[in-house]
Amino acid sequence: MSSTFDQLDVVSIDFLFLGIIVGGLFVAYWSLVHLLVTWNPYHRPIMPVVMSLLILSIPVLMLIIESLSNPSELNLGQVLELLFMLLGMGVFTLLAFTPLIFLFVTIQMLKITFESKPDDPLMAMLED
Amino acid sequence: MISWGMQAILGWTLLLAALSLQRMGPAFKRSRFSLPIAALGLALMIFIPETKQYFEGGSGVCQYHYCDNDIRALFLDFMLETVVWMTLAVLGVMLILNSSNLYEKSKPLVSTLGWILVISSWYVISQMRLIDYLITNPENLIWLLFVVIGVLFTLFFYYFIIRSAERSTPRENKVSPLDERERKLVTEIIRRNLRGE
Numbered sequence: 001m002s003s004t005f006d007q008l009d010v011v012s013i014d015f016l017f018l019g020i021i022v023g024g025l026f027v028a029y030w031s032l033v034h035l036l037v038t039w040n041p042y043h044r045p046i047m048p049v050v051m052s053l054l055i056l057s058i059p060v061l062m063l064i065i066e067s068l069s070n071p072s073e074l075n076l077g078q079v080l081e082l083l084f085m086l087l088g089m090g091v092f093t094l095l096a097f098t099p100l101i102f103l104f105v106t107i108q109m110l111k112i113t114f115e116s117k118p119d120d121p122l123m124a125m126l127e128d
Numbered sequence: 129m130i131s132w133g134m135q136a137i138l139g140w141t142l143l144l145a146a147l148s149l150q151r152m153g154p155a156f157k158r159s160r161f162s163l164p165i166a167a168l169g170l171a172l173m174i175f176i177p178e179t180k181q182y183f184e185g186g187s188g189v190c191q192y193h194y195c196d197n198d199i200r201a202l203f204l205d206f207m208l209e210t211v212v213w214m215t216l217a218v219l220g221v222m223l224i225l226n227s228s229n230l231y232e233k234s235k236p237l238v239s240t241l242g243w244i245l246v247i248s249s250w251y252v253i254s255q256m257r258l259i260d261y262l263i264t265n266p267e268n269l270i271w272l273l274f275v276v277i278g279v280l281f282t283l284f285f286y287y288f289i290i291r292s293a294e295r296s297t298p299r300e301n302k303v304s305p306l307d308e309r310e311r312k313l314v315t316e317i318i319r320r321n322l323r324g325e
Contacts (some may be wrong), residue, residue: 001155016274031286033141034148044293051289055282063279077192083193091140093275094205095210096262099253102217107245109221112228 001005018089021059026090028055132176133194135265137204142169144221162261173207176200 032052035045059082146166147161179195193199223242227235253259262268306314 019274020278023275024282026318027282033144
């Protein structure tokens, strides 16, 4: 498994596919956790939960299909390894590129620091 | 024994759960469990166990990435640096927002302190090994692009799934409009809230 990830070339179809799978899994995992934690009688979460589970099962299905040629190699450790690698890459990508978002926030802070208070049209309307 | 990788994923799951809980309910009464759950999640991501050595007893040496000691050290460095810069950044941004003259009178001293924290967090970011690696290898931005495509693609699917779930919900009858007394009452409440009375 480790050699499979190490052999990937940047800007290849495999790399693109892996990136898309990582992004998809990241959203599916986050959504699943969110839907389960915020479960309430006014929600209709069954369809999104089923979709999350389907997306999360894609890599495991791929591993099972791959192992059909060599069934002795498939074990729980490999499944956990695959999920760990894909989810870990998602978390790592999010955290590694967060400084880009912080750059945007810093520019906003600069604007807020030097901007003066605008006239509030709603308050003026109330006075009228 | 749980491996460090599995513990880190569990910690990440608790952080996501805490964020979701924190967004529940009205703004003045958020879930009281979100903060302790977030703290537990963060602790699980930072205080990770070491892998068993070859001479230790047990079920054998783990050869997967999620119990590799070198990756564990890289992960721990990255997490500690991330926690430090994010804490500085959040505190700095809060101070700058509180001291701006958008809501109240300007407070230059608090604003200066906020900017010191923001600049400190940028200093920590500039010292991170990973950021150095990302800057010196710009092709990593292509990786980010692919991940963003995956995220957008999945969100697009969720949009259609949630829309169809919402549409299948039976609609309630329209309520009658406010009468004169109710309209005056609502106007008065909004006026008092806007004036801070």
